Amino acid sequence: MFDIEENLKKLPTCPGVYMHKDSLGEIIYVGKAVNLRNRVRSYFRKTSQADPKVRALVSNIAEFEYITCATEMEALILECNLIKKHMPRYNILLKDDKTYPYIVVTTADEFPRVYKTRRIAKDGNKYFGPYSDVNAVWQTLKLIDEMYPLKKCRAKSFPAGVRPCLNYHIGKCKGVCVGEANRDEYMEMVTDIVDILSGRDAKLIASLEKKMNEASELMKYEDAAKYRDYIKAIRLLSETQRATMVRDRDVDILIPIVTNQNSIVAMYKVQGGKMVGREVIYIREDAAESDILTAFIKLHYTDAATPKEIVIPRHIEEEKLLEELLKTHLIVPERGDKRALLKMAQDDSIELSKSLDERAIREQERKDSLKNNLTEIIEYAAKIGGYIPMTIGEDEEREYRIEAYDISNYNGLDTVGAMVVYEGRNPIRSDYRKFKVRTAEGDDYGSLREVIYRRLKRARNGDEGFSTYPDIMFIDGGLGQVHAVKAVVDAFRIAIPIVGLAKDDAHRTRAIVWDDGRELDLKENKLLFSYCGTIQEEVHRFAITYMSGVRGKKMIHSVLEDIPGIGPARRRALLAKYGSIAAIKQASYEDLLATDGITAKAAESIIEYLK
DSSP states (O other): OHHHHHHTTTOOSSSSEEEEOOTTSSSEEEEEEESSSHHHHHHSSGGGOSSSSHHHHHOOOOOOEEEESHHHHHHHHHHHHHHHOOOOTTTTSSSOOOOOOOEETTTTTSOOOOOEEOOOSSSSSSEEEESSSSHHHHHHHHHHHHHHHOOOSSSSSOTTTTOOOOOHHHHHHHHHHOOOOOOHHHHHHHHHHHHHHOOOOHHHHHHHHHHHHHHHHHHHHHHHHHHHHHHHHHHHSSSOOEEEEEESSEEEEEEEEEEEEOEEEEEEEEEETEEEEEEEEEEEEEOHHHHHHHHHHHHHHTTSSOOEEEEEOOOOOOHHHHHHHHHHHEEEOOOOEEEEHHHHHHHHHHHHHHHHHHHHHHHHHHHHHHHHHHHHHHHHHHHHHHHHTTTTTTOOTSSSSSEEEEEEEEEEEEEEEEEEEEETTOOOOOOEEEOOOSSSTOOOOHHHHHHHHHHHHHTTTTGGGGGOOSSSEESSSSHHHHHHHHHHHHHTOOOOOOEEEEOOOOEEEEEEETTTTTTTTTTHHHHHOOOOHHEEEHHHHHHHHHHHHHHHHHHHHHHHSSSSOOOHHHHHHHHHHHOOOHHHHHHOOOHHTTTOOOHHHHHHHHHHHHH
């Protein structure tokens, strides 16, 4: 069991990111801190819980985890990346990724320019950032503008006789538009700017410090203050952004850890150039750290997507052979951004190693507790059904398999059924199934009976996609829905326990309902409450998504059926190419003619009808 008071005492005082988790181990809040100990402890002081949202958050915190960082800036950026990955329900979520500014040098152009942007594109240009201090970005751009007379306009070519702008006349541009810029000299300036933005700025800072001191001695205090601000801006900007790499690439950083009880690999994930989190993988065998790395790389990446680069702290045996097998690069960095990322991961792993054994015990306790709860639910359902479930006690290591069902429709039309599958706490998405209701549209009970009948019939007929029976079925709804499903299961003479997941007036999971009408209130059991709520939300999401897709296609088909000369084959071709009526409306006559089966007459008919 996670002792919050005891673990609060163990928190470090360095910057970092903390993750509050519920009783199921799901992340419900991500925050950053200059001082992890002070910030996390503040949540559990009574004075901090005056805000109802904070009280609700704290009441659901069962444990917390943290990742240490070297600076507040790193923590800020890592916090943003983790929020976007996990979407915790107590965080304020952003709609887009335009959070921090970058500086771009358009090196893909013949005569590059430099400017601030919040968008990254794969366009051959160099992007630097992201930066949390937008003022430092503007100060640096101002410095670059004063020191280097680069082109300011977006134009890449210029007509003969063009008149240069004011920047040329005041010496802020070399005159690219009038052909006066020497490209070799111009690119030397660009190289200097790239060095500054890459952190290779020692010479420039020394030069600015010299100018600042000279201006101060001459009592030109405004000039001295200007140089001071430039130095400050460059230092802020060049502070290594280890939480985010500029290059658009996927990298895994692997840190082996050996504790008193466990051998572990801490895997730090960098996706799309951004640090997005940490995973802890336990190794069954005791071994040296280098052997752990070699074994992990062999076993993990032969069954998983392999990133372009894997950063490791030391060289390992069979390194070249593994690179060839996995089509990746194993890197032991000595300098640069990857070395900085490795250092960050190593520093965090020192803190991580202190709590790993305790975490493993807690995870096993949570797993055992959940399985015990499910066993009691299954046993009671079997008892009132008059049978003994065959799965209980067969394999202590095996997780229970759960199928959850929901019905969705739009005002009684376009009714669909959805089935999601969980093994323990893990969703098995490859086993999710969708059903378009054929015989009982608008009838919730009838729709459930049809869906369950079709699922069991396909299993009985040997369909491999339905061949594995669940240990228990969760049905979205109450006693009526449970009775409807049980009648079908009993008709097949299959011993599958069935329970309903009833909701309260706020549409939150309230209770488990058995066939005899007995209910188990989940409010007092946080572990089951989180578990059942997660499954119920997932099957509802899956059903709604499928119903929306069915209804959208039906509406599109309805409109296209009214267009003269557009039959089933042409409707399919239009839908395959455009996907929506709005897109078809925007298509030109020539675009429509390029669609399979669309003649000139059909294209005219479409345009006339839709436009």
